[in-house]
Amino acid sequence: MKHKNCVKYIVAAGTAITTAGAVWGLKFLHSLAAARKAPELKRLEIKEQDFFQGNEAFIDEINTGKLWLQETGHEDVSITSFDGLKLVGHLYLCDDPKRTIIMFHGFRSSWLRDFGFAAREFYEAGCNLLIIEQRAHGKSEGEHITYGVFERFDCLEWARYAAERFGSMPIYLDGISMGASTVLMASSLRLPKAVKGIIADCGYTTPKAIISEVFRQHSSVPPEMIVPLVSLYSKLSCGFSFDDYSTLDAMKVNTRPVFFAHGDADTFVPMEMTLQNYKACIAPKRLFIAHGATHGLSYLVEHDAYKKELLEFFSDCERT
Numbered sequence: 001m002k003h004k005n006c007v008k009y010i011v012a013a014g015t016a017i018t019t020a021g022a023v024w025g026l027k028f029l030h031s032l033a034a035a036r037k038a039p040e041l042k043r044l045e046i047k048e049q050d051f052f053q054g055n056e057a058f059i060d061e062i063n064t065g066k067l068w069l070q071e072t073g074h075e076d077v078s079i080t081s082f083d084g085l086k087l088v089g090h091l092y093l094c095d096d097p098k099r100t101i102i103m104f105h106g107f108r109s110s111w112l113r114d115f116g117f118a119a120r121e122f123y124e125a126g127c128n129l130l131i132i133e134q135r136a137h138g139k140s141e142g143e144h145i146t147y148g149v150f151e152r153f154d155c156l157e158w159a160r161y162a163a164e165r166f167g168s169m170p171i172y173l174d175g176i177s178m179g180a181s182t183v184l185m186a187s188s189l190r191l192p193k194a195v196k197g198i199i200a201d202c203g204y205t206t207p208k209a210i211i212s213e214v215f216r217q218h219s220s221v222p223p224e225m226i227v228p229l230v231s232l233y234s235k236l237s238c239g240f241s242f243d244d245y246s247t248l249d250a251m252k253v254n255t256r257p258v259f260f261a262h263g264d265a266d267t268f269v270p271m272e273m274t275l276q277n278y279k280a281c282i283a284p285k286r287l288f289i290a291h292g293a294t295h296g297l298s299y300l301v302e303h304d305a306y307k308k309e310l311l312e313f314f315s316d317c318e319r320t
Contacts, residue, residue: 026233033211033230034145034238036136038108058117058300065116069131072123077130079161082153085141088133089158092119098126099170099196099314100162104155105131106177106296107145110138114176118299121307128169130162134179147178147207148185148247149240155186163192170318174199176296177269181205184247184277187254197317198254199310201261202296205273206246213270251280258285259313263293263301286313 032038075091089102090111101122105114111131119129134151135142155173162171171194173183180203187198204210208231212223227242235241251258258281262274271289278287288309290298299306 026230027237029226029230030233030237033214034147034234036143036145058297061300062113062117065118065120066112067116068120069112069116072120077161079157081135081142081150081157083150085135087135087141087154087157088139090129090131090133092123092129092131094123094126094128096126097128097166097169099172099318100128100130100166101172101174101199102155102158102162103129103131104134104151104173104175104179104182105137106175106179107147108137109177114179114296125311128166130158132158134182144238144240145178146238146240147210147242148181149207149244151178151182152185152189152245152250155182156189156191159186159191159195163194166194168194170194170196170314172197172199172314172317174201175203176201177203179203181210181247184254184258185245185250187256187258187283188250191256195256197257197259197313199259199261199313200247200274200277201298202263202266202269203247203260203274203277204269205248205276206242207244208242209246209273210269211242214268217267247277248280251277252282254281254283256283257313257317258283259288259310260285261288261290261298261306263290263295263298265292266295268295284316 072092077089077091079087081087103111103115105111111133115131119131123129133140135154136145159171159173171192173186173195175181175183180200183198184200184203208227212227215221215223215227231242260274260278262271264271278285286309288298288306290302290306293301
């Protein structure tokens with residue numbers, strides 16, 4: 001009898017240790033995928049210079065753009081999210097504005113990095129700029145990145161803020177990478193009438209798809225084995241799963257015009273994801289492919305053509 005009890009205790013202890021180890025492993029992987037600051041792990045580390053391979057010539061332009069944003073007069077503003085977080089934005093008011101663009105940066109990036117190179121030209125073309133620091137980034141509160149699942153509601157609140165402040169002036173939602181998926185997901189919500197169109201540069205299709213893609217690129221563990229478990233852990237611990245919502249869901253109901261852009265040399269978010277979003281979109285739409293552009297650099301690589309198409313997009317949206 002004592003022997004049987006001893007075996008039971010050993011089995012129970014082994015089960016507890018295994019369970020604790022599994023939970024710790026899921027917590028660690030979830031932190032890699034969705035924490036404000038990822039734990040350091042060389043194998044999954046993504047550095048900023050990784051996005052410039054083949055496009056290194058544009059690094060100086062991005063740094064010049066950052067400097068312009070820092071030195072140009074602007075107003076720091078904030079709102080409160082649906083779940084009580086303080087969210088921060090930076091408002092640049094131009095002379096004689098024609099429209100306001102609300103800009104959302106990408107995953108673990110920053111407002112300075114993602115928009116410095118385009119912001120000045122938009123500003124000089126008569127656009128007020130409201131450049132957002134997404135939840136769990138920079139000065140905005142929050143500990144978890146939700147890949148657009150919660151961020152889409154933040155986008156709605158920023159759109160309401162702009163509509164209240166600027167009245168009937170046309171508003172555009174603009175995003176890069178995760179920011180693109182954020183604004184696309186937000187398009188299914190009851191946005192203010194002043195929102196005339198959406199700009200989505202190198203967005204992904206679903207949170208689950210992009211997380212699986214990153215794991216596939218940087219880990220030897222098949223994502224099919226681990227991502228669903230991490231998603232379940234996320235649902236239980238943070239209130240969202242990687243299946244809760246997607247850009248594809250939103251594109252099936254969105255009615256506002258969308259300008260899609262992507263670089264065909266993007267190895268982080270595959271161009272195929274934008275093509276899927278474009279195909280699913282039932283609203284008026286444009287597609288711009290920048291040849292040779294890596295992730296988030298389409299505007300720089302094919303600058304003149306991109307800018308021309310975007311100005312035409314504004315004109316089309318404001319005629320209706």
